[in-house]
Amino acid sequence: MIYKTDAVVLRKNKISEADVILTLFTRKLGKIRAVAKGGRKPKASLSPASHIFVFGEFVLVKGKELDRISSADIHESFYSIREDLSKLAYASYFAELCDTVTVEGVTNNRLFDTFLKALSLITHVEDNFELIKLAFQLKLLDYSGFRPELTKCIECNGKKFKKIRFNIEQGGIICDNCFNKSKGNVILIDLTMVKIMRYILKTDIITISKIKLNPLTINRLSYIIDKYILFHLQRKSFKSLEFLNTIKKI
Ligand SMILES: [Zn+2]
Incomplete structure (x- = not known):
């Protein structure tokens, strides 16, 4: 056939x-x-x-x-991606993530389209790569069933927060009460970070790539989402992400 x-x-x-x-x-x-x-x-x-x-x-x-x-x-x-070490590193990480979450015989067209848009962005833009990476990561998680909970406490569904914390293992934000009883890796975040993630999840990646955010905020979110992905996709590491992190230090 x-x-x-x-x-x-x-x-x-x-x-x-x-x-x-x-x-x-x-x-x-x-x-x-x-x-x-x-x-x-x-x-x-x-x-x-x-x-x-x-x-x-x-x-x-x-x-x-x-x-x-x-x-x-x-x-x-996408020839030019392979000619630029930094672009190659980002795009290779996106490809390795797709390879990890896709399944033989099961379509995932939202991810397919977002991956193509991400490759096109990496080809044509000269900055904002870290935001594009964060957006691709969150969308990939959403489209493959690992969307983090960002609207209510992951434990009690409560919506009252004095401080907002993100529980990586449980997969979302956790309220002050539940935090005291919770196990796992909990990181203090703020409302701006939560709003950025919510915005990313409902906005097209091309639109996201045009906005400017504080690099420190992107770094803090990347730290959390890198860890979130390793835990929920059950990986110790991604070769391409290690390559990317090495390139960034040069
Ligand atoms: Zn709670």
């Missing part, structure tokens, strides 16, 4: 001198792993499509174990 779908390459794994397996985030079928024959040979027809971030229409042939890519019509190669 032959089928066609729009897809973005999330990952490429070498399987021989000539061939690669591409992990594709497809619009129609969620995540798919498929063989690209000749993907490592510069002159092969599949070579231009066999790179991370390439967005195109892929034609695939069903296989017993793995499907095989028969052709690809590239819509956007």
